[in-house]
Amino acid sequence: MNAPDIALGVVRGPAHGVRRRLTARWVVHVAVAVAVIGTINTIRNPGPFLSAWLVVSSFAVLIGVGEYFRFPVEDGRQLAPMTLATGLAFALTSVSWQVDLTHLAPGPIVMVSAIAMLCGALPHAARGRSLRVEEMAARFLAIFVAALLFRWAPLWSGRTLLEVDATWVGSRWPVAVLLAVIAAIGLFTFLGLSALVMASRSAGSLRQAFLDEVRSGAGLGLALSATGALIALAERPLGVLALPLFLVPLVLTQFALRQYAAIRATYAQTVRVLSRLTEMGGFTRAGHPDRVAELCVAVGRDLGLSGRDIRNLENAALLHDIGQVALRAPIPAGATLMAAPADQRRIASDSADIVRKTGLPPEVAIAVEHQATPYRVVREQRQQVPMLSRIVKVANAYDDLVGGSIALRRREAAVERIHLGLGYEYDPRVVDSLVRVLARRHTKGP
Numbered sequence: 273m274n275a276p277d278i279a280l281g282v283v284r285g286p287a288h289g290v291r292r293r294l295t296a297r298w299v300v301h302v303a304v305a306v307a308v309i310g311t312i313n314t315i316r317n318p319g320p321f322l323s324a325w326l327v328v329s330s331f332a333v334l335i336g337v338g339e340y341f342r343f344p345v346e347d348g349r350q351l352a353p354m355t356l357a358t359g360l361a362f363a364l365t366s367v368s369w370q371v372d373l374t375h376l377a378p379g380p381i382v383m384v385s386a387i388a389m390l391c392g393a394l395p396h397a398a399r400g401r402s403l404r405v406e407e408m409a410a411r412f413l414a415i416f417v418a419a420l421l422f423r424w425a426p427l428w429s430g431r432t433l434l435e436v437d438a439t440w441v442g443s444r445w446p447v448a449v450l451l452a453v454i455a456a457i458g459l460f461t462f463l464g465l466s467a468l469v470m471a472s473r474s475a476g477s478l479r480q481a482f483l484d485e486v487r488s489g490a491g492l493g494l495a496l497s498a499t500g501a502l503i504a505l506a507e508r509p510l511g512v513l514a515l516p517l518f519l520v521p522l523v524l525t526q527f528a529l530r531q532y533a534a535i536r537a538t539y540a541q542t543v544r545v546l547s548r549l550t551e552m553g554g555f556t557r558a559g560h561p562d563r564v565a566e567l568c569v570a571v572g573r574d575l576g577l578s579g580r581d582i583r584n585l586e587n588a589a590l591l592h593d594i595g596q597v598a599l600r601a602p603i604p605a606g607a608t609l610m611a612a613p614a615d616q617r618r619i620a621s622d623s624a625d626i627v628r629k630t631g632l633p634p635e636v637a638i639a640v641e642h643q644a645t646p647y648r649v650v651r652e653q654r655q656q657v658p659m660l661s662r663i664v665k666v667a668n669a670y671d672d673l674v675g676g677s678i679a680l681r682r683r684e685a686a687v688e689r690i691h692l693g694l695g696y697e698y699d700p701r702v703v704d705s706l707v708r709v710l711a712r713r714h715t716k717g718p
Contacts, residue, residue, distance in 0.1 A: 312379075326371070328384055344537075354519060356459075506518060549594060564664070564667045569586050571709055574708055598622045647696065665699075
């Protein structure tokens with residue numbers, strides 16, 4: 273590949289990147305506009321809001337507390353399930369004991385939710401922590417959609433579902449179903465916007481990001497939507513006491529999720545420490561495992577791999593050279609690309625044996641074991657070589673050739689060298705993805 277070819281990729285990269293950044297900002301801009309409009313409408317007609325101030329304040333306090341006790345998970349995300357469940361319940365409540373909320377429009381709910389979420393997030397900002405405004409906006413807009421559908425949209429014979437709920441006589445199960453459906457719609461709004469934010473942040477596939485959100489959040493999502501609907505139903509006979517009664521199980525679940533996230537983070541750190549053995553022993557260049565892992569993750573997202581495959585790919589890339597510690601003498605610069613095919617296969621086999629003893633998923637060991645397999649066996653012999661292995665093979669070859677250099681001429685030469693083995697050693701799809709990733713990186717600077 274020559275310089276004009278890479279330049280062409282660079283020209284295409286900026287527009288793509290700008291479009292994704294604007295998409296992420298769009299979520300925040302819409303949330304801000306909705307909050308401003310809701311505040312203006314509330315100020316113009318404060319009567320219903322003031323008459324229900326005690327119930328409104330109870331919801332506001334719990335929304336703010338939930339936002340304060342959010343917790344980090346994979347990919348730098350932060351979850352606040354208590355905020356979302358309380359907000360959905362707030363949007364769906366028509367009567368709380370003897371307090372009538374049927375005259376409460378979406379505006380006050382939007383205003384109170386926005387203020388409460390900001391109050392819960394500001395202490396984190398004061399300590400220098402990231403606010404993650406896109407994720408806050410996704411939670412806020414999910415509450416807004418639920419309030420809009422329940423309190424404003426004429427979905428039932430020209431009447432709103434709020435009016436139907438307030439005047440329903442007889443069995444309450446149809447109302448419960450309606451509330452659960454609206455809560456589920458709010459939840460899917462949150463999942464869709466979260467996927468949009470994640471796809472924008474990682475330059476990945478929006479479709480795959482949404483599928484990952486649904487898979488990873490299915491259990492918690494059902495609990496959130498059910499809790500929101502149950503609180504709204506229980507508010508009629510129990511009043512504000514329904515909030516702590518139904519949120520306690522969710523709080524306990526949140527603590528369990530926090531512990532699980534901490535364990536996952538510790539395990540990931542252990543894998544990274546293990547990947548340093550080859551550097552400390554002088555078998556590979558400094559930073560080689562991290563660079564290969566970073567490049568593999570970028571290529572995997574560009575190819576639309578699932579979140580689970582991305583995690584397995586990252587671990588495989590971090591440990592792909594761990595088998596070099598069994599060598600009697602290090603390979604020059606640790607570049608397995610320059611080793612004989614038999615040596616490459618032995619290193620891959622030794623690495624896979626070590627990975628199998630770490631407790632990582634079997635897919636990681638399989639990906640490491642097949643990293644030395646040339647692509648021609650897939651094309652000519654129809655052998656099954658995992659996509660993760662093909663990605664590791666290309667990313668490792670690139671870093672072996674570049675060696676962490678930021679010189680454009682050296683990077684161009686590395687891509688050109690890889691192209692010489694296109695279809696024989698390397699999967700063309702992976703190489704094309706590598707070129708796109710490098711083009712985007714070049715536009716952002718070294």
